[in-house]
Amino acid sequence: MIARSRPFGQRYAFVVVAVIFLCLLIAAGLRSAPAVMMLPLEESFGWRRDVVSLAAAIGIFLYGLTGPFAAALMERIGLRRTLLAALLLMSGSTALSLLMTKPWHLFLTWGVFSGVGSGAVATVLGATIVNRWFKTNRGLVMGLMSASSATGLLVFMPLLASLAQSGSWKPVAIAIAVATAALVPLVYMLVPERPAAIGMVRYGADLDDVPPTPPAAQGNFLTHTLTTLRRAAGTRVFWYLFATFFVCGFTTNGLVGTHLIAFCGDMGIGEVQAAGLLSLMGIFDLIGTTLSGWLTDRYDPRKLLGVYYAIRGLSLIYLPYSGFSATSLIVFAVLYGLDWIATVPPTLRLSNEAFGDRSGPIVFGWIVAGHQVGAATAALFGGTMRELQGNYELAFLIAGMTAIAAACISLLINTGKPAFDPEPQAA
Template identity: 35%
Template structure:
């Protein structure tokens, strides 16, 4: 059931790429203004995660997940009736950003933390892979619905799916108590409304303490680049870029589905490796290889989907979300029982990078008429992040 909640929340993140062209063509909004709404959603997705992780320790996973899914569904429904870029940003940016932020990364990290030593990397990899695979399984279906019936119908479908999964989570999701050290770190108030100030206080105290350590800034910087090159760029601008080269949206969505399927193997493998070897090496390898794929992409475009683009989708998919298990492990190594909340803040940096790239990608396309500079620039950032990943001191502690 946790995996289903992650999948449902994750479907919203890939849907954005299908909306850019229809909104631009039907309503005359600029790509930059549409991208700004995606940016708000992604930043809130990240900022919400540390508070959601602390709230799950206090109120339990089920309550937080149900509320988050209902909020995301409301945001999707509100986006249908939005009549201006500002209203669109309020509905999609606020509703979907806050809802998915509480039901995706924070949920996977919290459940993985409860799995125990020796299994955390694998559990994090499995849940992350399930969410991302689900995103891209949804994508061809949503693409077909957008093409045949319009994006509004697809948005209503997402809203209904979120409500359905919320009801199922309320009935079927079983609470698992947090480890003793985590409960003690967040203790102090009884569950319920009175616990909200304690949750906010804990998240902010963890942030204040972690920012005094270089490891936090290195991990946050690396993850910001990860977000810029995946959520911000690939998930929002791959389909419009394919459209520029004459590739139909359904074919572009099929390529992204390949990315999602390959995410399963790549993320699970990264989780297994993280339980056994230095997490820095796993993270650096993922980023270095990702840099090569992004720099090569402008050379691979063609009016039809051929072997080069399929190869890109396979390789990028193996590397896409594989960075999550090693990053979560490094947060645990350096920050102990607060590692899940720290990971939430690191993920906020991830989404800040994603939001920035979502906006800059559309702006670059508006100004230059091409996405090619963005792919090459993102590849260069990934190469630099691979170096930073190695710099993070790797203590050989229990993972």
């Protein structure tokens, strides 16, 4: 049971952030696992890369689509219950994959079940925690939690690649299942529903600044989620944010996260070495995304997005012509890694400014869904282009050009006034 008294005062918010950071980190490890399993699955079952890419695409798509519904479910039944159920689903589906023998087993476990489970342990969870637990420093904290996916690459990719290289794909699945299950007691014991549940206020708020605890959303949470989408979809700012985050997903975990190891393999670079490249990106993204959060608290988020997408696009266009030497790959890892997901804090700030703290997380969930639709598209697109052309060159060039387009769209976003009126309490 969550105790009524906690140490650290307002700083207990950072204890909650630490636990959520671990949850996001493990979820990132789960979502990145198909990248290191692609070649072992091909060797074990004879499944082509486009088959494994399709399973990854299903998981990525549902990872994004689940987000807004998870945000509404957190309002309906509580954040803790939603998070605990998601962790159990992630662990169970990954463990169940140890029994798979057919491609549809892969689609069901690593696609459908893990996609839905990890979708509730995603960026929208971080947004909900930031809005509930912090009045100040929101951009910085969101940057830290967004960086968890980079840290997931840093921690998990070399380990998972080593497991895959020495023991095929099953040790990878076991490691993910055990790590996910270990989070359940941590969440149960250390994550209250909100500060008021333990007699505290948000970090940065005055002690007498205690906002009333909003009543649980009533009615069907599915209807609530879809109604919020309908209202947001009537605004231009939503579609600008959706389009840019589609490109964000297309150019990050969809293409690079899923296919970079295989691309390096085509160029004669081993899995562990390629995973080390992703880890290097993770180090620089941890720096870049945290810095992005700090910058988001201080500067125009639209201009930040323009710079981030432009740098990303140029990095992707550079890679196919880099020669894949050690020096050129380090240059790519640094430039690309610095803004792997640096786009998250400014995008969340723009969403909150346009749609408010209550509707903002659900709308942001739909924007993140656009990110994952883009990622799913790129995961499938990259595998298909590799089968059709025998290489990944054109896929990376196209991704780079879409990032340049997103840089231009970012500058058109206007959140000068709320996109729509505050949402009624009942759904």
